[in-house]
Amino acid sequence: MSDVQWHKTACNLCYVNCGIEVAIENDRMGKIRGDRSNPKSQGYLCNKAARIPYYVHHKDRLTTPLRRRADGGFEPIDWDTAVAEIAERVRQIHAAHGGQSFALYGGGGQGNHAGGAYVTGLLRALGSRNTFNALAQEKTGDFWVNGRMFGGQNCHTAEDVHHCDLLFVLGCNPWVAHGFPNARDHLNRIRKDSARKLIVVDPRRTETAELADLHLAVRPGADAFLLAALLATLVRRGAIDRAFIEAHTVGFEAVRDALLRVPVEEWAAAADISSADVDRCADMIQAAKAMVVRVELGIQQGVNSTLNSYLEKLLIMLTGHFGRKGTNQLHTWLAPLWGNSQGKVYAPTGDEVIGGLLPPNSFPRAVLSDHPERLRAVFVDSSNPANTAADTMEAERALRALELLVVVDVAMTETAALAHYVLPASSQYEKTEFTLFNFEFPDNFFHVRPAVLAPLPGTMAEPEIYSRLARALGILPGDNVLGPLRAAAARSLPEFDRAFGAFMKDNPAAQPAAALVLYNTLGSTLPDGTGVAAVLWPAAQACARRNPTAVRRALDVPPDVPDARLGEKLFEALVRSPQGMAFTRHDYEEVWSLVETSDRKVHLAIPEMLDWLGRLDVAQTRPDPEFPFVLAAGQRRMFNANQIFRDPAWRRNDPDGALMVNPDDLASLEATDGAWLAVQSKRGRIVVRCQADVSMRRGQLALPHGFGQAYPSADGTRLVNGPRANLLTAGDNRDPIAGTPYHKNVPVRLAKATPEEATAEEEISRRIHAAVAA
Numbered sequence: 001m002s003d004v005q006w007h008k009t010a011c012n013l014c015y016v017n018c019g020i021e022v023a024i025e026n027d028r029m030g031k032i033r034g035d036r037s038n039p040k041s042q043g044y045l046c047n048k049a050a051r052i053p054y055y056v057h058h059k060d061r062l063t064t065p066l067r068r069r070a071d072g073g074f075e076p077i078d079w080d081t082a083v084a085e086i087a088e089r090v091r092q093i094h095a096a097h098g099g100q101s102f103a104l105y106g107g108g109g110q111g112n113h114a115g116g117a118y119v120t121g122l123l124r125a126l127g128s129r130n131t132f133n134a135l136a137q138e139k140t141g142d143f144w145v146n147g148r149m150f151g152g153q154n155c156h157t158a159e160d161v162h163h164c165d166l167l168f169v170l171g172c173n174p175w176v177a178h179g180f181p182n183a184r185d186h187l188n189r190i191r192k193d194s195a196r197k198l199i200v201v202d203p204r205r206t207e208t209a210e211l212a213d214l215h216l217a218v219r220p221g222a223d224a225f226l227l228a229a230l231l232a233t234l235v236r237r238g239a240i241d242r243a244f245i246e247a248h249t250v251g252f253e254a255v256r257d258a259l260l261r262v263p264v265e266e267w268a269a270a271a272d273i274s275s276a277d278v279d280r281c282a283d284m285i286q287a288a289k290a291m292v293v294r295v296e297l298g299i300q301q302g303v304n305s306t307l308n309s310y311l312e313k314l315l316i317m318l319t320g321h322f323g324r325k326g327t328n329q330l331h332t333w334l335a336p337l338w339g340n341s342q343g344k345v346y347a348p349t350g351d352e353v354i355g356g357l358l359p360p361n362s363f364p365r366a367v368l369s370d371h372p373e374r375l376r377a378v379f380v381d382s383s384n385p386a387n388t389a390a391d392t393m394e395a396e397r398a399l400r401a402l403e404l405l406v407v408v409d410v411a412m413t414e415t416a417a418l419a420h421y422v423l424p425a426s427s428q429y430e431k432t433e434f435t436l437f438n439f440e441f442p443d444n445f446f447h448v449r450p451a452v453l454a455p456l457p458g459t460m461a462e463p464e465i466y467s468r469l470a471r472a473l474g475i476l477p478g479d480n481v482l483g484p485l486r487a488a489a490a491r492s493l494p495e496f497d498r499a500f501g502a503f504m505k506d507n508p509a510a511q512p513a514a515a516l517v518l519y520n521t522l523g524s525t526l527p528d529g530t531g532v533a534a535v536l537w538p539a540a541q542a543c544a545r546r547n548p549t550a551v552r553r554a555l556d557v558p559p560d561v562p563d564a565r566l567g568e569k570l571f572e573a574l575v576r577s578p579q580g581m582a583f584t585r586h587d588y589e590e591v592w593s594l595v596e597t598s599d600r601k602v603h604l605a606i607p608e609m610l611d612w613l614g615r616l617d618v619a620q621t622r623p624d625p626e627f628p629f630v631l632a633a634g635q636r637r638m639f640n641a642n643q644i645f646r647d648p649a650w651r652r653n654d655p656d657g658a659l660m661v662n663p664d665d666l667a668s669l670e671a672t673d674g675a676w677l678a679v680q681s682k683r684g685r686i687v688v689r690c691q692a693d694v695s696m697r698r699g700q701l702a703l704p705h706g707f708g709q710a711y712p713s714a715d716g717t718r719l720v721n722g723p724r725a726n727l728l729t730a731g732d733n734r735d736p737i738a739g740t741p742y743h744k745n746v747p748v749r750l751a752k753a754t755p756e757e758a759t760a761e762e763e764i765s766r767r768i769h770a771a772v773a774a
């Protein structure tokens, strides 16, 4: 007799985190379907979600703590030994070199941020805020601009795609990568409605570009030239929203003057876009009632990343498509995913700390430099920098050079393989999880997902792991101290609130580790094993204080409930909504309450950006004769999902992770479709299978993101599936301000692989295909 139970949770494969229902049978995950009761995604799923069981159940899950032996191999050890030994090493390094020698790399991936607060608490208690993660490989240029324009680096734009009549897609491919809820539904609706338009700026004729009314196949890396030419055209025509600019912004004159100096024709040509197309684009913008600009890695990991983000924001602001139905907005936070660290500098590398984050491109220097505060001990959680940070060789050299590397992961990653200690985490379906990817407006959503499976034996949830470490380090007070708080929590939330407030006041030393205290007190009283959500208690209070009206609307709280109790109501709802919930509901015009400048105006003129614009030189767009191709190292495809899957069998197609090449470029190499080619950059050389693809511009190449994981094959040897793209990328190919990598712009040359290489690769490929077929 079958005993199938359906449980509500969320997809962890991209940051949209659609609500799903999973069938659990005999402790295994089976079928997946969209959860119609999820208020954000309403049943939507993409092609990848059905494959989630490959993330949970596979041969490479970790089931015991591991310690590295002197010979480089690993031996299993028990949890108590692992915790005691790591704590001892931490104490020694801390005593000798202080808190600054510690860092966190990661802290959460596409579906898991619940553990992040706890490892951050541990790090802070050690006296460090050094955090490297993927956001600083993509979004920190945007955060920097937001800090200057909106007054806070965690003011972040939302996209009301649902209601726009013009969607301006700039450097992203939402049909494949999603990035906003129910992406394909919205793209289909726009295509079918003649009153709604789609513009796509992408060198490649992507799946999204195929749907567009206007596709501008920009020269790779030339977006700043195109955007500046477009903005200049709009300003010259007077096609800007004077009333909006007057009412809501300052600094327009300086921006206008800079834009009037742009040589429109020359810069459009540098971007390989005809002036007629720039004009058509401007016409469409001028005709739009409500435009949404949707951006991502194409500009953020492209040349001039931070400047691109600035120009993109100017496009929104000068045309006044902001803060109305169907335009861009700002959004609320239950708890911000990143910080605000304007003006802070990280001494060992001289990088600006943006959003509280440090750029992975500088990670090797932070470890390998001779600065007295260089890194010596690193915790990696939910990240695989040995595959995903720029310059794999250099990243691995740095990871190897550490005195202590502790990796907390669900699987044996390339980074874990270099660790002193590897700690096995329960998967995201074996513990309560939530993400802080809550980017919507006017309604914003949060989802606390209780476990749907028992933890894999030997694994632990991150809050438990970090609690044990904190206890061993004397950071977390003992039960004699926490007992009364726990008792107060068992009585009522208001009692806990008073007791916790008093405790924190009396114990300032415990403040950095407040999350750990919450988990070990309030957490033990929460329903359905949702103890990890304890850290949301202060977040819910703060959110309700900041947005009382919007929280009230979202929760439909009776009018007799005072504002002072809204946070408590919000928290109670959060831990009891396994399908997710709206936590703020705004009216559009209330967006101005989210702007953080003191005058609540958008500050348009950023001197560093206007200088950069003035220094742009079209010579930058000419190919390097030594490396004439531009490689997009890390494209999103139908079957890649960061480093979340390790078993290649999850992919329905392209298990080789082929290099996409324009057929004419292949012909000029006298290579055939499917052949093995050598891609050479200034940093490295890899051999990959090629795939002729007419959607590619001539001179542009693309390798997929999310490949290069080693996985045990049938005979037990570990096979690397697909390219490790970051063997080709260089740490210094980066944005000068944010340090974000120019991954979409890696200069390379291309040649046929040697016959020996082709034979060897063909054999590996054959075995991977066989594993996928089995």
Ligand SMILES: Nc1nc2c(c(=O)[nH]1)N[C@H]1C(S)=C(S)[C@@H](COP(=O)(O)OP(=O)(O)OC[C@H]3O[C@@H](n4cnc5c(=O)[nH]c(N)nc54)[C@H](O)[C@@H]3O)O[C@H]1N2
Pocket (backbone or CB within 6 Å): 014, 015, 138, 170, 171, 172, 173, 174, 176, 177, 178, 179, 201, 202, 203, 204, 206, 218, 219, 220, 221, 222, 223, 295, 296, 297, 298, 299, 302, 303, 632, 634, 635, 636, 637, 638, 639, 640, 641, 642, 705, 706, 744, 745
């Ligand atoms: N299937 C799938 N979906 C994913 C992920 C995944 O791994 N797989 N990862 C998730 C994550 S972490 C992220 S950050 C997002 C990223 O989502 P996207 O940014 O949409 O994805 P990418 O394919 O990396 O890059 C987007 C586009 O940039 C274009 N591009 C390359 N060079 C340039 C250029 O110079 N200018 C312009 N304008 N465009 C250029 C590429 O052709 C590509 O179509 O996707 C998320 N969704």
Ligand SMILES: Nc1nc2c(c(=O)[nH]1)N[C@H]1C(S)=C(S)[C@@H](COP(=O)(O)OP(=O)(O)OC[C@H]3O[C@@H](n4cnc5c(=O)[nH]c(N)nc54)[C@H](O)[C@@H]3O)O[C@H]1N2
Pocket (backbone or CB within 6 Å): 106, 109, 110, 112, 133, 134, 135, 137, 138, 297, 301, 381, 382, 383, 384, 385, 388, 389, 390, 408, 409, 410, 411, 413, 425, 426, 427, 428, 462, 633, 634, 635, 641, 642, 643, 644, 705, 725, 726, 729, 743
């Ligand atoms: N060349 C190139 N490099 C890129 C990009 C690119 O386009 N090109 N894109 C960049 C971008 S946008 C991103 S977002 C990054 C992503 O790169 P990373 O920061 O490395 O993150 P993920 O690839 O998502 O890896 C997630 C890791 O978390 C582990 N994991 C899964 N669930 C859990 C859990 O519950 N607990 C713990 N502790 N671990 C878990 C997985 O096994 C995996 O090792 O890659 C970046 N690197």
Ligand code: SF4
Pocket (backbone or CB within 6 Å): 011, 012, 013, 014, 015, 016, 017, 018, 044, 045, 046, 047, 048, 049, 178, 179
């Ligand atoms: S869009 Fe993202 S979250 Fe939604 S089903 Fe696809 S991969 Fe999962």
Ligand SMILES: [Mo]
Pocket (backbone or CB within 6 Å): 134, 138
């Ligand atoms: Mo990302």
